[in-house]
Amino acid sequence: xxxxxxxxxxxxxxxxxxxxxxxxxxxxxxxxxxxxxxxxxxxxxxxxxxxxxxxxxxxxxxxxxxxxxxxxxxxxxxxxxxxxxxxxxxxxxxxxxxxxxxxxxxxxxxxxxxxxxxxxxxxxxxxxxxxxxxxxxxxxxxxxxxxxxxxxxxxxxxxxxxxxxxxxxxxxxxxxxxxxxxxxxxxxxxxxxxxxxxxxxxxxxxxxxxxxxxxxxxxx
Amino acid sequence: xxxxxxxxxxxxxxxxxxxxxxxxxxxxxxxxxxxxxxxxxxxxxxxxxxxxxxxxxxxxxxxxxxxxxxxxxxxxxxxxxxxxxxxxxxxxxxxxxxxxxxxxxxxxxxxxxxxxxxxxxxxxxxxxxxxxxxxxxxxxxxxxxxxxxxxxxxxxxxxxxxxxxxxxxxxxxxxxxxxxxxxxxxxxxxxxxxxxxxxxxxxxxxxxxxxxxxxxxxxx
DNA sequence: GTCCGTACGGGTGTCGACAGTCGATCCGTC
DNA sequence: GACGGATCGACTGTCGACACCCGTACGGAC
Numbered sequence: 001x002x003x004x005x006x007x008x009x010x011x012x013x014x015x016x017x018x019x020x021x022x023x024x025x026x027x028x029x030x031x032x033x034x035x036x037x038x039x040x041x042x043x044x045x046x047x048x049x050x051x052x053x054x055x056x057x058x059x060x061x062x063x064x065x066x067x068x069x070x071x072x073x074x075x076x077x078x079x080x081x082x083x084x085x086x087x088x089x090x091x092x093x094x095x096x097x098x099x100x101x102x103x104x105x106x107x108x109x110x111x112x113x114x115x116x117x118x119x120x121x122x123x124x125x126x127x128x129x130x131x132x133x134x135x136x137x138x139x140x141x142x143x144x145x146x147x148x149x150x151x152x153x154x155x156x157x158x159x160x161x162x163x164x165x166x167x168x169x170x171x172x173x174x175x176x177x178x179x180x181x182x183x184x185x186x187x188x189x190x191x192x193x194x195x196x197x198x199x200x201x202x203x204x205x206x207x208x209x210x211x212x213x214x215x216x217x218x219x220x
Numbered sequence: 221x222x223x224x225x226x227x228x229x230x231x232x233x234x235x236x237x238x239x240x241x242x243x244x245x246x247x248x249x250x251x252x253x254x255x256x257x258x259x260x261x262x263x264x265x266x267x268x269x270x271x272x273x274x275x276x277x278x279x280x281x282x283x284x285x286x287x288x289x290x291x292x293x294x295x296x297x298x299x300x301x302x303x304x305x306x307x308x309x310x311x312x313x314x315x316x317x318x319x320x321x322x323x324x325x326x327x328x329x330x331x332x333x334x335x336x337x338x339x340x341x342x343x344x345x346x347x348x349x350x351x352x353x354x355x356x357x358x359x360x361x362x363x364x365x366x367x368x369x370x371x372x373x374x375x376x377x378x379x380x381x382x383x384x385x386x387x388x389x390x391x392x393x394x395x396x397x398x399x400x401x402x403x404x405x406x407x408x409x410x411x412x413x414x415x416x417x418x419x420x421x422x423x424x425x426x427x428x429x430x431x432x433x434x435x436x437x438x439x440x
Numbered sequence: 441g442t443c444c445g446t447a448c449g450g451g452t453g454t455c456g457a458c459a460g461t462c463g464a465t466c467c468g469t470c
Numbered sequence: 471g472a473c474g475g476a477t478c479g480a481c482t483g484t485c486g487a488c489a490c491c492c493g494t495a496c497g498g499a500c
Contacts, residue, residue, distance in 0.1 A: 013453065039482070049455045051271060058275055062282045071462065072482055086371040089317070097313040151306040158378045159371070233483065259452070269485045291492065292452055
C-alpha cells in the first residue's frame with residue numbers, strides 16, 4: 001500500500017510551459033540578442049502548435065525579452081547603452097523605495113536576516129554564470145519583496161527581462177559585478193537604519209552596474 | 221487630379237484593434253471590475269475569431285486590467301485598498317525620479333512649458349469624467365516623458381491599467397482630485413528647481429490621491 | 441429524502457489549415 | 471547590362487473545429 005500522499009498534479013497549461021521553456025532558452029543564452037524566433041521552428045521543437053507558441057512569445061514581448069522586428073517577426077531583444085543606463089536608474093528608484101520602506105518598517109531586523117541569507121547565495125564562487133545572475137537578481141527581488149509592497153514587486157519584475165538582456169549583453173567582464181561584496185553594503189546600510197546613507201549606496205550600486213553593462217554594450 | 225499624397229494606410233492588425241477596443245470598453249466603464257470577459261462573447265461582438273480576442277485579453281492581463289479567475293476565466297481586475305496605496309507609492313517613486321531628472325536637465329524651462337500646456341487640458345471644467353481621467357493621466361505621463369528616460373515611461377505605462385482600475389473604483393467623489401489646482405504646484409516646484417520641495421509635493425500629491433481612491437475602495 | 445451516476449451547457453485549451461505579405465531570385469525584354 | 475514582372479519560399483495573421491474541464495440539473499435506486 002502506498003503511504004505517499006500522491007504528489008499534486010501539474011495543472012500548468014501548455015502555454016505556460018512553452019513560456020518557461022522559451023524564456024529559459026533566451027536567458028541561458030541559447031538564443032542571442034537579435035536572433036529571430038520563428039513561430040514554426042519553436043512550435044516544431046516544443047511539439048506544440050503555433051498558436052500556443054505565439055501566446056508565449058507575445059508574453060515575452062511584454063516582458064521585454066523579445067521585441068518586434070520587420071514584418072512582425074520577433075527577435076531576442078537587445079538594449080542600447082542608453083537604455084541600459086535608463087534601466088538601472090529606474091531600478092535605483094524602485095529599490096531605493098524598497099530600502100526606505102524596509103528601514104521604516106518594524107520588521108527591519110527580520111528583513112536584514114533574510115537579505116543576509118540571500119547574500120550567501122552570492123558567495124558561492126564555483127557556480128556557473130547563469131546561476132550567479134539568478135542569485136544576483138534574486139537578492140534584489142528579495143529586497144523588493146521585503147518592502148511589503150506588491151506593486152513594487154510587480155514593477156520590478158516587469159523590468160526583469162530587460163535586466164537579463166542587459167546583463168547577457170555585457171557579460172564579458174562579469175567577474176566583479178555580482179559579487180557578494182558589492183551587495184553586502186546595502187544590507188549593512190539597512191541594518192544601520194540611516195536612510196540617506198542607504199539610498200546613496202543603492203544609487204552607487206546601480207550607477208556602477210549601469211556603467212559596467214552599458215560600457216560593455218557600447219564596445220560590442 | 222488629386223494632389224493629396226494619399227494618406228498612409230492603416231496597417232494595424234486585428235489583434236491590436238481588438239486590444240484597443242476591449243481596453244476602451246473597460247476603461248469607459250462598459251465592463252465593471254469583476255465582470256467576466258468571455259472569449260466567445262467578445263469574439264462575437266467584435267466579429268473576430270476567438271484566437272484574436274484571446275491574444276488581446278492576455279495582453280490586458282499583463283497590463284493588469286484583467287486578471288484570471290476560476291478555471292482560467294478572465295475578469296476585469298479590481299484592486300484592494302492596500303494595493304491602491306501601494307500603487308500610488310510606486311508612482312510617487314517613479315514620478316519623483318522624473319521630477320528630479322527634469323530639474324537636473326538643461327531643458328527644464330522647456331519641460332515647464334510642456335507641463336503648463338498639459339495643465340490646460342485639466343482646467344476644462346465641462347469635460348465628462350473619462351476625459352478628465354485621460355487628461356490627468358496624460359499630465360503625469362508627460363511628466364515621465366519629459367524625464368527623457370524611456371524605461372521610466374515604460375514602467376509607468378505598465379501601471380497605467382491598474383491606475384485606471386483604481387480610479388474607476390473610487391470615482392464617486394471624483395470632483396476635486398483631478399483638478400488643475402492640484403497639479404499646478406508640481407509644475408511650480410519644477411520651475412523653482414528646488415529638488416527637495418518638488419519631491420515633497422509629488423509625494424503629497426500621491427499620498428492624498430492614494431487616500432482618496434483607497435478610501436473609496438474600502439467603502440465600496 | 442438522500443445519494444450517486446449521467447447528461448448537458450458554457451467555458452477555455454489546443455490544434456491544423458488557409459490567406460496574405462514581403463524579400464529573394466530568376467527571366468525575358470529592351 | 472539594366473529594368474520590370476513573375477515566381478517561389480518563408481514568414482506571420484486569422485480562423486473554425488475539436489477536445490477537455492467543470493458546475494449544474496436531472497433522475498433513478500435505495
